[in-house]
Amino acid sequence: MKKIALTATAAVAALALGLTGCSTERGGGTAEPGESEAPAGFEAGATIGVALPDKTSENWVLAGQLFTDGLEAAGFQADVQYAPASNTVAEQQNQIQAMVTAGAKVIVIGAKDGKQLSTQVEAAKDAGAYVIAYDRLIENTEAVDYYVAFDNFKVGQLQGQALLDGLEANAGHDAPYNVELFSGSPDDANSSVFFNGAMDVLQPAIDDGTLVVGSGQTEIGQTATQGWLAENAQERMDGILTSTYGSEELDGVLSPNDTLARAILTSVDQAGKKQPVVTGQDSEVESVKWIMEDRQYSTINKDTALLVEQTIKMVGQLQEGTEVDVNDSEQYDNGVKVVPSYLLDPVIVTKDNAAEAYANVPSLLEIVESYE
Secondary structure: OHHHHHHHHHHHHHHHOOOOOOOOOOOOOOOOOOOOOOOOOOOOOOEEEEEEOOOOOHHHHHHHHHHHHHHHHOOOEEEEEEOOOOOOOHHHHHHHHHHHHOOOOEEEEOOOOOOOOHHHHHHHHHOOOEEEEEOOOOOOOOOOOEEEEEOHHHHHHHHHHHHHHHHHHHOOOOOOEEEEEOOOOOOOHHHHHHHHHHHHHHHHHHHOOOEEEOOOOOOHHHHOOHHHOHHHHHHHHHHHHHHHOOOOOOOEEEOOOHHHHHHHHHHHHHOOOOOOEEOOOOOOHHHHHHHHOOOOOEEEEOOHHHHHHHHHHHHHHHHHOOOOOOOEOOOOEOOOOEOOEEEEOOEEEEOOOHHHHOOOOHHHHHHHHHOO
């Protein structure tokens, strides 16, 4: 991912240089119940905290570097920290509290567990800091000012449609198709959004018999993958194949991301079963290769550079005391308030459109072109 990081960092830095403002005023904004307080501005060169979850996927690793480079290019002091994969959410809670104590003016949070951060974000709000939920919604608190993410419900819809399209093209027989469903970690608010988006497309096909979930496991509590860990997905797939698909073939699997997709496909391969149609997300390098080799059917391209770029732009608007970009004020209810959001559009990627989808991502385009 080195070329991605260099290219994306340059793009973020170029935009960020235009985001520094000269406003040093802080003032009292008023807000209607359930709405974020109007930006009041703060001093240039302030500390911006960025609390990210563990480095279990490539996009989180890249995001940390992009935030560091982009915020510093914009004239801010960047404090970027990760919560270790081996630790509990307590480590991220401590990191956020330390950012509050250090006087961070904005804290950007990619939540390790969005249900367990209300105390910390409320402390940030009480200290006069703004809170931006990054990629994962923070739940059950009014202290979240903004949410910036790709449209995750649409991500799920694209995954569901890709599964249907892939089955029709590659299953080798007409419906009904045997499928299994996987979802992400239950401590990640996005997991249910991805799953619900996919089921918005898949449930009608289950109801009319086009799809048959052999295990009968169709509820998110049954399909969850704790920690987004590959070994957990592989273990569950192993069990399902043993219990359900002794003499039956598995035609397709809804996988919420690339790491789990490869684990699922590894399980199927080790069981000696035919390769099913499997979805994914994140455009991880290895999965892009597998797509080009006709092993994984699809992924989702969510350009991390664009997401970080938009977040830094919002930080700059807060610093200047100008109106902050949002394009959705209805979708993301965190249980206490509807959080004003900026949503970016995800892109479905299959072998057929990979070159077009990665036209602006040189390292991935190079991989795609190496297979042509």
